[in-house]
Amino acid sequence: MSFIRRAVRPARLAVVLGLAASTVALAVPVASAAPAKAKVGWIRLAHFSPDTPAVDVYLYSFGNPSAKIVLHHVTYGTVSPYEAVPSGEYTVAMRGAGAKPKSKPVLSTTVHIATGQTYTVAGMGPFSGIRLQVLHDSLVTPKGKAKIRVIQASLQEHTVKFTAGGKTVAEHLKFGDYTSYKVVKPGAWQVKAAGSTLTAVDNVDVKAETIHTFVVLDNPSTLAIDNLVDAAGSHEVPTGNPNTGLGGTAAVAGSSMTGWLAVVAAGLLVTVAGAARFRRSRRTALRVR
Amino acid sequence: MIGLVIVVFAAGALTMRLIGRNSPAASGHPAHPTGGAVAGAAETRSETAAWVTTEVSHGAIVACDPVMCNVLKQHGFPAGSMLPIASPANDPLGSAVVIADAAVRNYFGPRLKDEYAPVAIASFGSGTAQIQVLVIAADGALAYGKALQADQRARRLTGQELLGNPRITTSPAARADIASGQVDSRLLISLAPLAAQVHEVRIASFSPAAPGAAPGVPLRSMDLAVPDGTSASSYLAAAQSFLRAQRAPYLASTIDVTRLADGSRVLRVGFSAPSPLGLLGPPNSGKQPS
Numbered sequence: 166m167s168f169i170r171r172a173v174r175p176a177r178l179a180v181v182l183g184l185a186a187s188t189v190a191l192a193v194p195v196a197s198a199a200p201a202k203a204k205v206g207w208i209r210l211a212h213f214s215p216d217t218p219a220v221d222v223y224l225y226s227f228g229n230p231s232a233k234i235v236l237h238h239v240t241y242g243t244v245s246p247y248e249a250v251p252s253g254e255y256t257v258a259m260r261g262a263g264a265k266p267k268s269k270p271v272l273s274t275t276v277h278i279a280t281g282q283t284y285t286v287a288g289m290g291p292f293s294g295i296r297l298q299v300l301h302d303s304l305v306t307p308k309g310k311a312k313i314r315v316i317q318a319s320l321q322e323h324t325v326k327f328t329a330g331g332k333t334v335a336e337h338l339k340f341g342d343y344t345s346y347k348v349v350k351p352g353a354w355q356v357k358a359a360g361s362t363l364t365a366v367d368n369v370d371v372k373a374e375t376i377h378t379f380v381v382l383d384n385p386s387t388l389a390i391d392n393l394v395d396a397a398g399s400h401e402v403p404t405g406n407p408n409t410g411l412g413g414t415a416a417v418a419g420s421s422m423t424g425w426l427a428v429v430a431a432g433l434l435v436t437v438a439g440a441a442r443f444r445r446s447r448r449t450a451l452r453v454r
Numbered sequence: 455m456i457g458l459v460i461v462v463f464a465a466g467a468l469t470m471r472l473i474g475r476n477s478p479a480a481s482g483h484p485a486h487p488t489g490g491a492v493a494g495a496a497e498t499r500s501e502t503a504a505w506v507t508t509e510v511s512h513g514a515i516v517a518c519d520p521v522m523c524n525v526l527k528q529h530g531f532p533a534g535s536m537l538p539i540a541s542p543a544n545d546p547l548g549s550a551v552v553i554a555d556a557a558v559r560n561y562f563g564p565r566l567k568d569e570y571a572p573v574a575i576a577s578f579g580s581g582t583a584q585i586q587v588l589v590i591a592a593d594g595a596l597a598y599g600k601a602l603q604a605d606q607r608a609r610r611l612t613g614q615e616l617l618g619n620p621r622i623t624t625s626p627a628a629r630a631d632i633a634s635g636q637v638d639s640r641l642l643i644s645l646a647p648l649a650a651q652v653h654e655v656r657i658a659s660f661s662p663a664a665p666g667a668a669p670g671v672p673l674r675s676m677d678l679a680v681p682d683g684t685s686a687s688s689y690l691a692a693a694q695s696f697l698r699a700q701r702a703p704y705l706a707s708t709i710d711v712t713r714l715a716d717g718s719r720v721l722r723v724g725f726s727a728p729s730p731l732g733l734l735g736p737p738n739s740g741k742q743p744s
Contacts (some may be wrong), residue, residue: 228615269699
């Protein structure tokens with residue numbers, strides 16, 4: 166009760182309202198984007214260019230300026246969660262994460278987000294010729310089957326052979342190449358990426374009606390395989406956390422980055438308020454003693 | 455006497471042969487041009503060269519017959535970006551555009567448009583002296599026609615989306631150009647990010663189509679007006695700064711402040727020809743991937 170009284174002091178009220186307003190503002194895009202009835206698609210961003218420093222990625226909606234999306238400091242091997250965005254055309258731009266504050270985003274490509282569809286916009290190729298490639302992700306599998314696809318994002322190996330359960334999925338995959346989806350039987354497999362000298366092996370459990378993208382990445386002096394779950398269950402956008410392999414900073418998949426920021430803001434508010442209350446109660450306790 | 459007759463006859467025959475070798479018909483040019491026709495053809499060549507030098511990317515390879523190439527060079531088009539066509543054995547594939555004058559038309563006949571280059575992006579002169587600037591269809595004329603149609607459809611759909619952007623306002627004429635899919639995709643793609651950077655974009659007009667351009671060939675240049683209540687200098691500087699930071703294919707060839715007849719200043723943004731196709735997302739990308 167006393168806390169409530171203290172909380173409504175003008176200065177504190179301003180802080181609380183400010184943070185609450187920020188939280189609501191951050192949450193609005195989530196609320197507007199998430200309903201199934203809204204015309205939305207899903208997009209995630211990936212950085213698969215080993216020698217390219219971290220980038221900020223911007224998506225500008227042709228028709229809706231409030232639908233602009235910014236992802237800061239996307240580093241190699243990082244895959245963002247899927248984010249619901251209003252369907253339509255977007256211009257995608259990049260900016261070096263360490264670039265001068267006044268430097269401008271550089272337009273790279275466009276992506277047409279169709280309602281109910283999912284896409285990965287991936288930075289591919291070497292730094293000198295990095296391009297943003299739009300991959301149309303799949304959400305549907307034949308009943309009782311799974312789908313897999315492979316992206317070759319290793320610069321250390323010129324070509325890579327990828328096998329799953331001992332069977333060849335793709336051979337002679339060059340840097341920046343990706344396969345189409347292949348329908349497979351579900352099961353627990355050993356997946357292997359092999360170049361001329363380096364290899365990576367991983368054990369994966371591919372369940373029925375899941376869709377996976379395996380990304381072959383550079384890890385210092387070796388290779389790594391990143392297992393991204395594009396969808397779990399037919400017609401469902403994934404709700405799991407994508408394995409971002411090399412220490413990616415991906416948030417919980419299926420949630421919006423802005424929603425995540427809202428939670429952080431709310432958490433900060435609670436923490437600050439709690440700390441203030443704790444200090445005051447400590448002082449009161451000391452005075453009583 | 456007989457010897458003299460033989461010598462005179464032989465000299466006459468040799469002269470006729472030399473004249474024949476250097477005649478326009480033999481070199482691919484129309485036969486028997488009159489003095490006026492020659493002057494007219496030269497004028498058309500010069501007009502074409504001026505347009506190509508200004509409007510076509512200097513990084514694009516331009517196929518032309520040696521005479522036309524020479525005129526292009528005189529106008530400042532880089533010699534390294536030319537592919538001279540001196541006989542029917544040299545096809546124009548590998549270039550971005552071909553300048554179809556009488557010589558080039560004679561070399562390839564109907565194959566020129568049916569196979570190599572079906573679409574004119576500009577045309578000058580008339581009759582046999584007409585010169586067309588044609589886009590090369592690397593995958594064949596049929597495929598190019600389909601790609602151009604698909605591109606125009608995508609330009610129309612995304613243009614309509616752009617017209618719903620509250621940060622972008624247009625004159626009625628500019629609105630009609632966007633809505634009908636006439637505007638180059640590079641301009642369309644640049645507009646939403648530019649509006650995000652400078653808060654508002656007012657499109658005063660798009661440049662008219664080049665003379666003789668085929669239907670569906672995009673408009674590649676626009677004039678942006680300074681929004682009301684905005685400092686012209688800072689607005690124009692901010693817009694120029696953003697546009698100049700771009701890279702190919704989104705780096706405009708013209709980013710200049712121009713003063714119009716009414717005294718107002720506009721930012722002229724233009725991209726070079728030929729317009730790339732397929733930059734916009736396909737309108738049918740809602741299909742599930744396999």
